[in-house]
Amino acid sequence: MPMDNAMLARFYFVDVGTGNADLVVSPSGETMLLDAGPGRAAERILACMAEQGVAKIDYFLISHFEEDHMGAAHLIAEKVPVLNYVDHGESIVYGKDDEWWKERRRQAFREGMGKEYDRRYDIFRAARDKANHIVGKPGDRVPIAGLDVVVACAGGRTIRTPLDGAGAPNPHGSGIEPRAEDDAEDGQSVGVVVNYGQFRFVYLADLTWNAANALFYPRNLIGEVDAYIVTHHAYSFPRDFGEYFYGLSACSPAELHGLSSRAAILSLGGQGHKHGTAEGMKVLHSVPGMDLWQTEFIREGGESGYNGPEPYIANIEGKNERVPHIALAAKADGSFTMTNSRNGFEKRYPPR
């Protein structure tokens, strides 16, 4: 018989391709959705919520305003009540012209990209206007009942003082050099640490190189965690692709070894990353005692040689009967169980 949900913090990492949409259900029954995923994923997220009997979203955290994180928000809000939105304020790339977009999208640039972005942001904002809007600042709490949720970064700023139990010097940061500053939405990401008793979880969304490293070096302000969503889909750009893109990379050794998570959940999608060097994937595989769970098997791109073991991957093309997701159920003693929706594969992690 399953354990009483009133004793568990539950997380559902839904496969949305590249992007994030992660449902958090507090022992109190209140819910938080960590990002919306892209528009095409709305049905999947709603189906996953229905499977868990979730009929409202108390806190809808939109980490930053890009399609793979906000795209499905208005579609989800059409179907289930949303009480509060949490984000970093307003998009800093709204109203930019095509020249600006061209420099930041290069091969992926299409004529009219700026106007199209503005149109989608207007749609999101219209949905947000129907609920309470909370602008998160580093150090703030998201007041979901039954969990302690701390904002670690938002709007390009990070906490300056360590979280409880953190703050040790981090030897894995030495040799890490600052890179070009990110002037777009990724670096604005709202990141949160979720505490449930002894259990600790972190999601830093698409935080980019300098901002992420500020949390982990020279001092580790976050500390060790039990579970972690891999930052910025483990994107790593080669330096010769351009200094700006190099600065958008994620997953430095300071971050991954500093967190020393027992489980990492990667949501990169099946197409991987065309220009990826897989540097972040190599670092992921180098953390002792950390299991790599994936929402989707990586078939293409620079990262395709770095898939984790198959039992830990939710979506493998042609093998899915249910909405592909990874579930995590945590107890206050810090123990947790992870389950793969595809094969029922389960792993138990004891209290630390």
Ligand SMILES: [Zn+2]
């Ligand atoms: Zn993203």
